[in-house]
Amino acid sequence: MKLRTLAFLFLFSLHAAAFADDEHGWGARYLANAGVMIEQGETKVLFDPFFRDGFGFYDLVPEETESALFDGVAPWDGIDAIFISHYHGDHFHPGVVTDYLRRWPSVHAYAPQQAVDALLAEVNEPSEELLARIHAIDLERDSEALEFELEGLFIEAVRIAHAGWPNRHSDTENIVYRVTLDDSATVMHLGDADSGKEHYEVHDEYWQKQKSDLALVPVWLMLSEKGQHVIDEHVDAEHEIGMHVFKSIPDNPEEREPKFEGLDIFTEPGETRSFEQ
Numbered sequence: 001m002k003l004r005t006l007a008f009l010f011l012f013s014l015h016a017a018a019f020a021d022d023e024h025g026w027g028a029r030y031l032a033n034a035g036v037m038i039e040q041g042e043t044k045v046l047f048d049p050f051f052r053d054g055f056g057f058y059d060l061v062p063e064e065t066e067s068a069l070f071d072g073v074a075p076w077d078g079i080d081a082i083f084i085s086h087y088h089g090d091h092f093h094p095g096v097v098t099d100y101l102r103r104w105p106s107v108h109a110y111a112p113q114q115a116v117d118a119l120l121a122e123v124n125e126p127s128e129e130l131l132a133r134i135h136a137i138d139l140e141r142d143s144e145a146l147e148f149e150l151e152g153l154f155i156e157a158v159r160i161a162h163a164g165w166p167n168r169h170s171d172t173e174n175i176v177y178r179v180t181l182d183d184s185a186t187v188m189h190l191g192d193a194d195s196g197k198e199h200y201e202v203h204d205e206y207w208q209k210q211k212s213d214l215a216l217v218p219v220w221l222m223l224s225e226k227g228q229h230v231i232d233e234h235v236d237a238e239h240e241i242g243m244h245v246f247k248s249i250p251d252n253p254e255e256r257e258p259k260f261e262g263l264d265i266f267t268e269p270g271e272t273r274s275f276e277q
């Protein structure tokens, strides 16, 4: 783990580099909370980009960033697909997602059935064209992974229990995506996944089939022994970035509590990480 962290530090970049300018690079750009854009050349995807609730604890996407997404202003242009982890107000707003999909008829959306139901409730008589771009993921927790293909993207999805299992949110369909961009960068986004290893063990074949270059994990996995076990033994990505971090956590790593030492976390909307292929 330590070695990986060290290797990564050399690639760490705080300035808003245009990954597309570097033919060997790809990167992640932080929106807020669990919202992240991944860019690999011309291929771009968004995870949990449009939401309205921070519940007082979490950053919201800056208004100018959301406007740039809607207006297609670089680097927030040319989005191929958006992925919704689950239908909670700090990850997903059905009205905003619907508006975005109507604004950009080239964008596909992948979302759990619960979120798709909410999306369709926003739309009066949705067109065939819109329906064809909304992909509902209807999974039980122990179902095998679903696979989708879109130009430049290979998409896999499993359902992993929401944090708080089994007492809270046990009916919430939380989807973990593994997305490969242009056959090169593979990124996993865990939404609000729980830290119990029992949720991951049933999908061992899924985790082992394809190693992820990057996993975007809710920070609570990083901060507990149980969660760290899941990250090391099941998720097993080349690098992890913690997301869903309280906005009270300082942007400057040196000002953070000791428990964050050595952890790579997203805290400041707009910050980036770049990686080499």
Ligand SMILES: [Zn+2]
Binding pocket: 086, 088, 162, 192
């Ligand atoms: Zn949630």
